[in-house]
Amino acid sequence: MFRQSFHELILATRGRGLVEFTGAVEQWIADNHFRDGLVTLHLRHTSASLLIQENADPDVRRDLDAFFARLVRDGDPLFVHTAEGDDDMPAHIRTVLTTVNLSLPLHAGRLALGTWQGIYLWEHRTHPHSRRVTLHFIGE
Amino acid sequence: MFRQSFHELILATRGRGLVEFTGAVEQWIADNHFRDGLVTLHLRHTSASLLIQENADPDVRRDLDAFFARLVRDGDPLFVHTAEGDDDMPAHIRTVLTTVNLSLPLHAGRLALGTWQGIYLWEHRTHPHSRRVTLHFIGE
Amino acid sequence: MFRQSFHELILATRGRGLVEFTGAVEQWIADNHFRDGLVTLHLRHTSASLLIQENADPDVRRDLDAFFARLVRDGDPLFVHTAEGDDDMPAHIRTVLTTVNLSLPLHAGRLALGTWQGIYLWEHRTHPHSRRVTLHFIGE
Numbered sequence: 001m002f003r004q005s006f007h008e009l010i011l012a013t014r015g016r017g018l019v020e021f022t023g024a025v026e027q028w029i030a031d032n033h034f035r036d037g038l039v040t041l042h043l044r045h046t047s048a049s050l051l052i053q054e055n056a057d058p059d060v061r062r063d064l065d066a067f068f069a070r071l072v073r074d075g076d077p078l079f080v081h082t083a084e085g086d087d088d089m090p091a092h093i094r095t096v097l098t099t100v101n102l103s104l105p106l107h108a109g110r111l112a113l114g115t116w117q118g119i120y121l122w123e124h125r126t127h128p129h130s131r132r133v134t135l136h137f138i139g140e
Numbered sequence: 141m142f143r144q145s146f147h148e149l150i151l152a153t154r155g156r157g158l159v160e161f162t163g164a165v166e167q168w169i170a171d172n173h174f175r176d177g178l179v180t181l182h183l184r185h186t187s188a189s190l191l192i193q194e195n196a197d198p199d200v201r202r203d204l205d206a207f208f209a210r211l212v213r214d215g216d217p218l219f220v221h222t223a224e225g226d227d228d229m230p231a232h233i234r235t236v237l238t239t240v241n242l243s244l245p246l247h248a249g250r251l252a253l254g255t256w257q258g259i260y261l262w263e264h265r266t267h268p269h270s271r272r273v274t275l276h277f278i279g280e
Numbered sequence: 281m282f283r284q285s286f287h288e289l290i291l292a293t294r295g296r297g298l299v300e301f302t303g304a305v306e307q308w309i310a311d312n313h314f315r316d317g318l319v320t321l322h323l324r325h326t327s328a329s330l331l332i333q334e335n336a337d338p339d340v341r342r343d344l345d346a347f348f349a350r351l352v353r354d355g356d357p358l359f360v361h362t363a364e365g366d367d368d369m370p371a372h373i374r375t376v377l378t379t380v381n382l383s384l385p386l387h388a389g390r391l392a393l394g395t396w397q398g399i400y401l402w403e404h405r406t407h408p409h410s411r412r413v414t415l416h417f418i419g420e
Contacts, residue, residue, distance in 0.1 A: 053372065059361035060372055063359045098376060104320075104381070114325050114326070139284060
């Protein structure tokens with residue numbers, strides 16, 4: 001029988017960097033005995049992203065952040081929107097270059113993630129923040 | 141009881157830049173009394189994007205466009221696909237760097253948007269266009 | 281009556297470049313007589329992307345790859361994660377700059393694709409790979 005369910009995760013960040021939360025999504029699925037359906041994640045912010053990326057070598061996350069820091073420079077004189085700090089407009093752009101939306105099939109109680117895929121929150125601001133992710137399930 | 145619904149929005153752009161249409165999506169939801177479910181938006185074009193971004197300070201949109209104009213230069217001699225104008229291949233690349241797909245949970249009649257999030261069509265061509273966005277709802 | 285269905289496509293790539301597979305998705309839809317609903321595609325890898333882009337002029341795909349090769353250089357000394365080759369970290373970054381998730385409304389048996397839109401797998405590694413895409417349908 002079809003049903004749906006909503007949940008909100010609140011994730012604390014320690015400033016710029018990637019925070020894996022695959023486990024928290026899987027826990028919500030297990031607690032509710034969801035079997036087959038579609039899981040949607042939406043991040044309710046404009047200066048952080050949702051990301052599916054490699055969960056093995058931490059150097060991948062280090063290189064990701066190094067690349068983005070070079071591509072979108074804090075304090076770039078191009079930017080007019082600077083009232084909230086040198087890292088604010090770069091944080092919006094980093095969000096635009098990635099995404100705040102993910103949709104994952106769930107089959108036999110397991111998310112359709114590949115072996116090396118983890119679900120991350122990517123904080124783009126340099127200071128710690130509290131970030132809210134809305135979870136939605138529709139299925140059986 | 142579960143149901144689904146389809147709709148198409150036609151949005152006029154005035155050339156390169158961001159057009160907010162959160163209100164049109166919310167109007168469709170209100171008109172149909174959708175309560176809980178998943179709202180999917182798909183843009184049927186390859187030289188414009190869908191975007192969720194800050195809806196407060198217009199300088200954010202100005203800086204976004206300035207950054208992308210510098211990152212993907214009109215008339216870059218790298219490009220072979222130039223028959224439709226200097227801004228055409230950059231428009232495809234800007235679309236690839238962003239997205240044409242969004243999925244938003246709807247809970248108690250409200251989209252799961254953050255306080256500062258708006259839904260935008262980002263026109264990447266320099267001339268005005270008419271753009272079609274397919275809306276889909278599944279839920280209760 | 282609502283139902284859902286899962287499928288997995290296995291796509292062979294010949295190294296870096298775009299592989300269209302719109303036809304394989306449409307075939308799955310036709311074989312199962314899906315009419316109205318939501319089709320979700322998830323790529324189970326972190327060094328390749330899913331993409332909706334222009335299916336007419338092959339120069340568009342050539343220019344896309346040329347732009348990304350210049351933006352994210354193989355062997356860039358910035359990268360620490362190099363054990364799997366010069367093209368590995370760039371492949372992760374190219375994936376992050378695009379996406380591994382797509383959601384497409386299906387109406388009257390037809391995907392809501394625009395006239396010029398095709399569904400592509402974008403291989404970012406230089407060597408051939410076998411890539412898995414999970415398909416999910418929910419609807420009628």
